[in-house]
Amino acid sequence: MQIKLVAAFLALVPLLTAASPSPVTKVPFVRKRSFRKSDGAVDIEALTAHVDEVRTKIARGFSAFKTNTGKAHPNDIGNVPPAKRATKRATGKDTLTDDLDGDLWQGAVSVGTPLSAFTVDFDTGSSDFFLPGPDCTENCEGHKVFNTAASSTAVDQKETFSIEFADGSTVAGEIFHDTVSLGGLVATGQAVVAATQYSTGFAIANSPPDGLLGMAFESIADTGSPPVFQTLVTEGKTTQSVFGFTLLDTGGELFLGGADSTAFTGAMTFAPLIVTDPPAFWEISVQSASVGATKVVTRAQDAIVDTGTTLLIVDPTSATAIHAKIPGAASASRTIGQGFFTIPCNEIPTDVSFTIAGKAFTLSADTLNFGQLEAGSTLCVSGIMGANEGFWILGDVFIRNFYTEFDFANERVGFATLA
Structure with a gap:
């Protein structure tokens, strides 16, 4: 039915x-x-x-x-x-x-x-x-x-x-x-x-x-x-x-009911939904992830675009690969919980990107930095964590960087540069 x-x-x-x-x-x-x-x-x-x-x-x-x-x-x-x-x-x-x-x-x-x-x-x-x-x-x-x-x-x-x-x-x-x-x-x-x-x-x-x-x-x-x-x-x-x-x-x-052209600049990049017949989540494919010029995740991953999730959640292997290329980043499984990482507060990168529909989308340091591990600490909590959920979750750590459009008619999600 x-x-x-x-x-x-x-x-x-x-x-x-x-x-x-x-x-x-x-x-x-x-x-x-x-x-x-x-x-x-x-x-x-x-x-x-x-x-x-x-x-x-x-x-x-x-x-x-x-x-x-x-x-x-x-x-x-x-x-x-x-x-x-x-x-x-x-x-x-x-x-x-x-x-x-x-x-x-x-x-x-x-x-x-x-x-x-x-x-x-x-x-x-x-x-x-x-x-x-x-x-x-x-x-x-x-x-x-x-x-x-x-x-x-x-x-x-x-x-x-x-x-x-x-x-x-x-x-x-x-x-x-x-x-x-x-x-x-x-x-x-x-x-x-x-x-x-x-x-x-x-x-x-x-x-x-x-x-x-x-x-x-x-x-x-x-x-x-x-x-x-x-x-x-x-x-x-x-x-x-x-x-x-x-x-x-x-x-x-x-x-x-439409796209707010005042909220973004340039063209929208659209990623088609991974069809589940019928559609369920806003699920798309992330083709790769990079830190700087280095691709650290080369295999395409299913991902849902979810405004109800604060973090950007990837599988544990990908999370480890991403943080391995960030100077000073380390596992915080003992201080925060399994899958979390810390990054030196003065080393938050500005070149972590995810390629979707052939275009690289880069996270700002502000959205990647979740705050100090504790008051006065030189370590900050990374907004990217690792967990096995069946797919990646592009939560607010990702969405905050872009105008994000959800298209029922064409079964796709679009991203554009914020105005």
Whole structure:
């Protein structure tokens, strides 16, 4: 059933994107969460917990893909226990904002009739949308509640939702269909989970946004329903079936329904998705990795482009090869955890690059440097780590350097130089 639904959606895309455009709006971002302490040192506990959450998220995606399609995802290597699962004619622009040295960008979305505004973390590595519901009793304090009874368009689907996180806590709740407005573009009958329980990672002290809005494909949705952007496209609310991100120290934005030509310069370089039939993650091929003029990874690697992951995660062998060419870099498995590396703070390189679709994309020293190992240390934590996840994860350490576009219609991801 899910394969047919996704195929039907993709078949509609060319017709929907032919519509005439209307005014542009944005979703502005605020950058909120930090993995750096006030003294400039990395919050190791928070960072390692985040990595555990990412690994569990990927496992959930693999599990949902198998449930929705009846077959295993080709990158599912089974190294992480699967999480539990219960049974336009316009463009839009939403500004994202950021605080301190935060590593989470949040923006606004409105739900219900009348519309009620919430803040969410936009995550291209997952596909569900959830907010704290009126009956939420665990880890919801401080977050704005999605009052389903106050919305005349909220329809209870009489289905429960439950996903488990790395620390054993869960997000659980009831699935509703309701009106959702994102950057002024309105989706109707959208699946929204009204959580009755939040995991510890979503407690207000750990995650300021009210909820999470996934922007990957329907095949990895635990609700089994189309993600918000897919609904907008299917209902003909966008000029084009693309959206783009900028993740900046000053905030950034999510641009919906087209490319924000003011946010980048030069031509966009596009990488086609590695098709999983149906598509699942925003998965592309990275052809090689280099430090300076030296190619240190020569074999092409599958990689997902994931705004919900802070680090750039490669396989352990590649991580070791990359850091071996950086003067003074060393394993930090004993001080931080398996797969982490340190680099002398005065030796952060400016020539680490990844080749995608024939073009080398270079990381800035600022994004590669995650902060001091401890206050006053001459060693800094590298933003590249090694872990076996079945594919590389091009997280915010990579995405922050470029305007990044996600194209449903043509099943590709584009990168361009920031303006």
